[in-house]
Amino acid sequence: MDKKDFWKSLKDYNGSDDLRKIKENEFMEGVTDDFELGKLTKLSRRKFLALASVTAAIGATACTDYRDKGEIVPYNKKPEHLLIGKANYYASSCTGCSNACGLLIKTREGRPIKVDGNPEHPITRGKICAKGQASIYNLYDPERLQYPIIKGRRSDWNRVDSEIIESLKKATEENKEIALFAGSVKSPSALRVIENFKNKYPTAKIYSYQLFNESARQKAWEITYGTNDYPAILWEKADVILSIEGDFLGNEGNYIENTRKFSQGRNIVNSGNLNRLYVAESRMSVTGMMADYRLRLSPTKQFKFLMGLVNNLYKKGSKIKLPSYFESYLNKFDLAEFKNNEKVKLLIDDLHYNRGKSIIYAGSNLPIEIHLAVNLLNEILDNTGLYDSKYSFVNLLPLSEMNDIRDLCDKMKAGNVGVVIHLDTNPVFHLPSDYDYVEALKAVPTVITISSTKSETADLSDYLLPESTQFESWGDYYARKGVYGLQQPVIAPIFDTRQKEAILLRWSEGINDKFDEGRYRDFIAETCREQIYNKIKPASDFKAFWYAALHDGFIEFNENVDKPVFNTRALDELTKVKILEGDYTLIITESYFLGDGRYANNGWLQELPHPVTKVTWDNYLSISPATAKKMNLDMNDMAEVSYNGISLKLPIFVQPGMSDDTLHIEAGYGRKSVGVVGEGVGFNPLVFLTKNSNNSPFVLIGVDIKKAEGKYTLSSTQEHHSLDDTFVKDFHRIRKIIQEGTLPQYRKNHHFLHEDKDELFSITDEHKYDGVKWAMAIDLNKCTGCNVCVVSCSVENNVPVVGKDQVAKGREMQWIRIDRYYSGTPDEPIVSNQPMLCQHCDNAPCENVCPVNATNHSPDGLNQMVYNRCVGTRYCSNNCPYKVRRFNFYNYRDHFADAYYENELTFLVNNPEVTVRSRGVMEKCTFCIQRIMEARSEAIARGEEFKGAGIQTACQQACPSQAIVFGNVNDTDSEIAKLRKHDLAYHVLEVLNVKPNISYLAKIRNIHTEEIQ
DSSP: OOTTSOBSSHHHHHTOHHHHHHHHSSSOTTTTOOOOGGGSOSSOHHHHHHHHTHHHHHHHHHTSOOOOOGGGSOOSSOOTTOOTTOOEEEEEEOOSSTTOOEEEEEEETTEEEEEEEOTTOTTTTTOOOHHHHHTHHHHTOTTSOOSOEETTEEOOHHHHHHHHHHHHHHHHHTTOEEEEEEOOOOOHHHHHHHHHHHHHSTTEEEEEOOSSOSHHHHHHHHHHHSOSOOOEEOGGGOSEEEEESOOTTTTSSSHHHHHHHHHHTTOTTTTOOOOEEEEEESSOOHHHHTOSEEEEOOHHHHHHHHHHHHHHHHHTOOSSOOOHHHHHHHTTOOOGGGTTOHHHHHHHHHHHHTTTSEEEEEOTTSOHHHHHHHHHHHHHTTOGGGEEGGGOOOOSSOOOOHHHHHHHHHHHHTTOEEEEEEESOOHHHHSOGGGOHHHHHHTOSEEEEEESSOOTTGGGOSEEEEBOOGGGOOEEEEEETTEEEEEOOSSOOSSSOBOHHHHHHHHHHOSSSOOOTTHHHHHHHHHHIIIIIHHHOOSSOHHHHHHHHHHHSEEEOOOOOOOOOOOTHHHHHHTTOOOOOOSEEEEEEEBTTTBTTTTTTOHHHHTSOOTTTOEESOOOEEEOHHHHHHHTOOTTEEEEEEETTEEEEEEEEEOTTOOTTEEEEEESOOOSSSOTTTTTOSOOGGGGOOTTOSSOTTEEEEEEEEEEEEEOOOEESSSTTOOOHHHHHTTOSOOOSSOEEEHHHHHHOTTGGGTTOOOOOOSSOOOOOOSOOEEEEEETTTOOOOOHHHHHHHHHTTOOOOOHHHHHTTOOOOSOEEEEEEEEOSSSEEEEEEEEOOOOOTTOHHHHHOTTOOEEEOTTSOEEEOTTTOOOOOHHHHHOTTOOOEEOSSOHHHHTTTTTTOSTTGGGGSOTTSOOOOTTOEEOOOSOHHHHHHHHHHHHHHTOOOOOTTOOOHHHHHOTTOOEEEEETTOTTSHHHHHHTSTTEEOTTGGGOOOOSEEEEOEEEOOSSSSOO
């Protein structure tokens, strides 16, 4: 096969008969089976139980003081600042991870329906990740904890408070430890609450724990520069980037900020220049897919490779002078193993000639010595000018050492711990099994868990206290040095829940009065006054300052930052490194969408296709094609991995581009107690973690693997909608779905893309669009395939969750998919990503075949769907060359997990501006017509001509890399009009003359030759 031919999977590359059958048939087997209406469920079990419990619910609430839940309930008096049918927006901060990104939350009639980034926030600039976009589902999760539970029985807060305070007093009197198990603490007010708690109960001790963290990078920075506040990186100023097993564009650090800055260096349209990205990694990551040059590099070789670069580049010149003993040590690393690798030679030259304009980055999961070597190499190359110390990461409370947690477990078993409080943490699931944490908990008299959902830890707790979600809570966070973010509730607590800080504050201050939900808000205001207002001394009074901060969602101020000075202690640490060897190496990484498992019960995220493999609803063991051949393993075979006496069986995914003899598993799956959606989904690789790790806990050297019996079907969206190659070739010889070039080629000839372009004509007169004409452009140089646009579209347009069984049949409902194509060979693939959605063709083939005119064209160029006309013939889908139309084979909210999402609570997540589609209806991208109509109505109300400026689709608004541009192509001053005429702009399947209104900017690879390797 020619290297320029694109292929979606190994089946496609090898010409599999199974794949050929898929291409020859429009739909997968079983997808178009007829339905018998008489056999469809009229009333699900969940609905029946809900109806049966109505009388009990009425009886239970009739005799209680049913407190006001705020604007979520119907009202007959319009609240202040609320206009019926008009959205309100509130600035806040996200608590989904330690980045504390700025949010802008959209509410309708008092209920939150959409989460986006705060465009004014100095760090994230209006962008958030897929988890943040989908977090709105957690608010309306029908399995949220709704009331306090004591030993499995429903209780009330008065009893909970009194009993727990007695337990805390008793533990203090008996001089037994009170262990507070918290996550990463970024809130100064939460830290004050903890300090108050410790003052009230002197035996209390805080354990800060986060499964996937930046502790290795932080410790290496502290050793190298004497401070643990490591800086951000000015990615936009780097001409050459080397990433060692790092996924800074995927899920490491503040990857939303990284993506935005990195894409600024890929603005081929305006600047004509591109940064050059080298990636040396063992797995295939999102960052690896974007690489101009990618090297397969086993974890066992990464330290030697880095030190070889240090040795080579130090001899070519250095900013710093190294001691003679270290120079001798460097001579052990000569890169002899890579002497015939052309990519390594190019890398050395690029780093040498771009001193001060390059950056080296290492993955968060790698051991400290890798990060020390990276710091040294950046010093040698004078790259420290690309450190952004102004926005350094803040470390309010250092994460606990693993030895501290190990000692805690020993104290628990010895009976020296009286109370354990889990502050929204799940150590039973996360901690290494040889800590024996489950047994240790049994020896503690009082175990408390504060959480919004059930969990493995909650199941073993005496007190299970329901936590309010981030949409119902107050908070403050140091998002970065000089950036103080605020969180405010946008809805009153829907259930009888409290936020964890307010609970601890009440236990510290006493329970003599009624619980005041505003107490913690006032506490935060005190923090803001003491730590921010008194420091910057603004001209306004504090009240005005406070309300302005809440309105903006953050306060930005200047903090003095010391310039880091290199410490030779780092060199001593490097000379102590022992290089480990083993036959097979296992890498465990964080799930792109489930995180450490906390989002496992979110159906939107479970169903989001993996950015690389496109697998949904599962994790798996990734291995290289060569390793698969050696082990006689194939896709969906079961394999058994063993390490340190523990074994795990899981399915195989043969991943092109993996380094040989390297195994990769994503964590966050295999939850045993989480909810109907996520329970039992996937496999848990955290069983391999051990307290005796001599390396990174997530890089395990010397594992064993063998083939196991059985098969396991992975549901992937990648082979769905495959085009019939032979059929398409009947119309044209070259499909040109993906078009690419190189930077030297582009500089030599800006018009290379269209040199062989045929002139298309039509036998009918073209319709003239004299007014507004909508179009979209997508820059393939910037798109990382992160899928944020996909989940944002799902939230905005009420796209349902269908489940693994339906995805396996090709019935996923997302209106956008990110097609991933490979070129080259399975060992050394080159990856191309392409967002694919309805192309809104002017000569749309779907419109001609609809017998009821349900799909038609609007005067402003939109391909429209009239849902109440659609009779479900699916002719339009058959006739669509892009396969972007979705058909509701079921009412999926009722069909999925026994009507899991068919309830009054989850219905509140729906955007009222978009129709909720049901069974038998075709749907697809509408260019967010509801936003267009709102803007048009506002222009009419103002008496202005509507020109379409300022409208953003949900996918465009969410895209971290700003790869998507939307607007009125007839406005010659608009960005979309300029991009549509750019030399790199092209249309997919242009020769069909369907005239798509989506243009793609061809991907330009910044390599040294004119030919893509």
